[in-house]
Amino acid sequence: QKEVEQNSGPLSVPEGAIASLNCTYSDRVSQSFFWYRQYSGKSPELIMSIYSNGDKEDGRFTAQLNKASQYVSLLIRDSQPSDSATYLCAVPSGNTPLVFGKGTRLSVIA
Amino acid sequence: NAGVTQTPKFQVLKTGQSMTLQCAQDMNHNSMYWYRQDPGMGLRLIYYSASEGTTDKGEVPNGYNVSRLNKREFSLRLESAAPSQTSVYFCASSEGPGGYNEQFFGPGTRLTVL
Numbered sequence: 001q002k003e004v005e006q007n008s009g010p011l012s013v014p015e016g017a018i019a020s021l022n023c024t025y026s027d028r029v030s031q032s033f034f035w036y037r038q039y040s041g042k043s044p045e046l047i048m049s050i051y052s053n054g055d056k057e058d059g060r061f062t063a064q065l066n067k068a069s070q071y072v073s074l075l076i077r078d079s080q081p082s083d084s085a086t087y088l089c090a091v092p093s094g095n096t097p098l099v100f101g102k103g104t105r106l107s108v109i110a
Numbered sequence: 111n112a113g114v115t116q117t118p119k120f121q122v123l124k125t126g127q128s129m130t131l132q133c134a135q136d137m138n139h140n141s142m143y144w145y146r147q148d149p150g151m152g153l154r155l156i157y158y159s160a161s162e163g164t165t166d167k168g169e170v171p172n173g174y175n176v177s178r179l180n181k182r183e184f185s186l187r188l189e190s191a192a193p194s195q196t197s198v199y200f201c202a203s204s205e206g207p208g209g210y211n212e213q214f215f216g217p218g219t220r221l222t223v224l
Contacts, residue, residue, distance in 0.1 A: 008150075030209070031209060031210075032209045032210050034212070042217075042218075043200055043215040043216060043217055043218050044153070044200070044215050045215070046212050046213070046214075049212065051210070088152065088153065090153075091209075092208075092209025095166070096155060096168060097141070097155070097204075097207055097208075097209065097211075097213075098155070098209070098213060099155075099169075100145075100152045100153040100154075101152060102150065102151065102152035103152055
């Protein structure tokens with residue numbers, strides 16, 4: 001089983017700081033990468049997708065992909081208490097449409 | 111648009127009982143999925159349907175069956191529930207089965223098996 005690894009956290013950052021979330025994956029042929037946000041007791045929602053090496057920015061969120069290192073990250077600038085959630089990294093792998101990491105719990109302290 | 115809907119929202123079963131979890135989507139998506147989420151285990155794929163008329167096993171299919179009733183509906187059946195099946199179950203859908211397609215999730219069903 002191909003794997004997607006994330007630090008479970010919790011990652012605590014002060015309000016206004018940059019939160020950096022990391023993910024590594026084992027399937028070298030993966031071509032697409034997703035970040036989902038999940039609030040406690042709710043369902044996951046997609047916040048970023050990235051397909052090419054480099055950075056992709058969307059508002060306060062930046063996804064960074066390095067296929068050679070098999071590493072994808074999510075940066076959240078100007079973190080807000082409302083960003084407190086679990087962030088899930090997901091990668092297609094083999095015959096499995098998406099393999100999810102176990103998630104990193106982020107806590108933004110006001 | 112309701113997106114992806116799931117019923118029921120909560121369910122308590124006794125060991126050995128059976129039940130069917132229902133999922134429907136109104137986005138005209140071709141692909142649908144069933145996941146379970148357990149504390150510390152992340153989301154794990156149970157079964158998926160790449161298109162109407164097809165179903166495939168995911169990572170953890172044992173103890174479950176699925177039916178793709180039509181393009182909109184995809185049900186998950188527990189024939190003889192076990193305490194190990196206590197979990198939150200999410201249904202999801204996407205335009206197509208490939209890895210470039212965003213998956214949209216339903217609100218989840220919280221199942222407890224006693």
